[in-house]
Amino acid sequence: MLGLWWVTDQTIRETLATSTRNNVDVDLAGLIDIHASGGRSELERRIADRLAVVPVDGSRPHYLLADAKGGAIAGDIQSWPALDPAISESGTIPIGDRTQAYARATLIAPGLRLLVAHEPLDEGPLLARVATVFLLGGAIFVACIALFAQAASGRIRQRVSQVSSAFRASDDDALKRLTMPDRPDEIDRIASQAADAIKRARQLSEANRETSEQIAHEIRTPLMHLDTRLVKALKQQGSDPTTAAHLAEARGEIRRLVGTLEALLDIASSKARTGDSQGMKPVDLSTMVSGICELYADSAEEAGYDFQWQIAPDVTMIGDAAQLGRIVTNLLDNAFKYNRDNGAIRVELAPGPVLTVSDDGPGIPDADRERVFDRFYRGKAASGGQSGSGLGLALARAIAARHGLQIHLVPGTIGARFVVEPESEDAV
Structure with missing residues (x-):
């Protein structure tokens, strides 16, 4: 103008x-x-x-x-x-x-x-009138363009929000609508391609999960049959204590292999479903964590540990209750396994949610603070005869990631202090 x-x-x-x-x-x-x-x-x-x-x-x-x-x-x-x-x-x-x-x-x-x-x-009056006309016309033109741009951007934001909602929900019907727009334009084409990619990824993930489950079933079944045979052998072998000890040890190895296999499948499943909110519901963490702590109280008393918990009321979040419970139990198992004699174990739950599990064990060296979350990794504290596959913390972190949470170790003077809290913006 x-x-x-x-x-x-x-x-x-x-x-x-x-x-x-x-x-x-x-x-x-x-x-x-x-x-x-x-x-x-x-x-x-x-x-x-x-x-x-x-x-x-x-x-x-x-x-x-x-x-x-x-x-x-x-x-x-x-x-x-x-x-x-x-x-x-x-x-x-x-x-x-x-x-x-x-x-x-x-x-x-x-x-x-x-x-x-x-x-x-x-020429002054004529030029002044022309300038006035252009000034008013320019203002009207800019206002019209601004209104048009606002309306267009609002429509685009609405459509992008709808596409984002469909992706977050991962609903099959919503994704299907994205792949079949009524009047396709650039946004529809991008959304359609993204929806197709998500569907293909989900199909691949589903196929991989089915294959893994089939392999696990094929391995688990003969192991369980072998365990059954060992039980029969224990009943038939008589009173030979040496043979009984070897058979019992073999049964323990079988159970350990089955547990390791199931843990690996759980880790793979949790990682594959990271960010997928399908099937998640509101979970009362206060009630769930309190119930788990009450179940562990007897074991703590038998082991001589000072076990205490402090749970804030009405702490809730959207998630899978069973998987969130696995995080708590795995952290408690780790605290019970590596604590010192007559040591203390503390569980705290605060709004956020923020879950803290600490113990008075030997602690974890700085160099191993991230490695302890790796699969099959067991630190020096585990070399004293403690059993385990080294998958508990890896599984807990995988489940936490699926729920938008992070697990990290907080430096302390004694023992280990694990904190579970929502992922920070920097981490995202």
């Missing part, structure tokens, strides 16, 4: 200047004709008549009829300007102290020269 106004302003100025030059030329030609037909006296009379008329457009004319030396004969211009009449030179000359006029000089007879000058048209 600004560029268009500038072009219009310059065009108006040039048009008015051209009109003034044309008026001077027409006026000069008319006076030459008058001199040719009526002579010098008639020319002087006509110049006087024209000076007496006040033009309505404000473009006042000025004249000078002079002799060969430039002496004034008629007109209102007092002296001859620096314009050569022999070549009909034109240019801008001063009229008084403040006015400039466009003039043209010419010889109309030997020893007689004529100068015609016109003041330029008053």
Whole structure:
């Protein structure tokens, strides 16, 4: 709009200047004709008549009829300007102290020269009106564009929000609608491609899970059959204590293998469903954690541990209750397993939710603070004969990640202190 106004302003100025030059030329030609037909006296009379008329457009004319030396004969211009009449030179000359006029000089007879000058048209009011029109038009134009942009961006935000909601819900019907838009445009095409990618990923994940479960079933079944045979052998072997001990040890190894296999499947399943809220419901963490702590209280008393818990009321979150319970039990198992004799175990639950499980065991070196969450990793504290596959903390972290939580170790003077809390923005 600004560029268009500038072009219009310059065009108006040039048009008015051209009109003034044309008026001077027409006026000069008319006076030459008058001199040719009526002579010098008639020319002087006509110049006087024209000076007496006040033009309505404000473009006042000025004249000078002079002799060969430039002496004034008629007109209102007092002296001859620096314009050569022999070549009909034109240019801008001063009229008084403040006015400039466009003039043209010419010889109309030997020893007689004529100068015609016109003041330029008053362009100020016209240019001001044009500027006002452009200012108002520009304001209306910008307002219309702003309203259109606001409406368009609002519609785009609404559509993007709908697409995001469909992706977050991972609902099959919603994803199907994204892949089959009524009037596809760029956003619909992107959403459709993303929905197709999600569906393919879910199909691959489902196929991988089915394959893993099938493999696990094929391995678990013969192991359980072998365990059954060992039980029968224990009943039939008589009273040989050595053989009974070996058979019992073999049964323990089988159970350990089955537990390891199931833990690996749980970790893979949790990682595959990270960010997937399908099937999640509100969970009363206060009630769930209190119930788990009450179940562990007897074991703590038998082991000689000082077991205490402090649970804030009405702490809830959206999640899978069974999996969230696995986080608590795995952390408690870890605390019971590696605590010192007569040590303390503390469980705290605060709004957030923030779950803290601490013990008075040997603690975890700084170099191992992240490695303890790796699968099959067991630190030096586990070398003292403690059983385990090294999958408990890995499973707890996988479940936490699926629920938008993070598990980390808090540095302390004694023991280990695990904290489960919502993922921070930096972590996300």
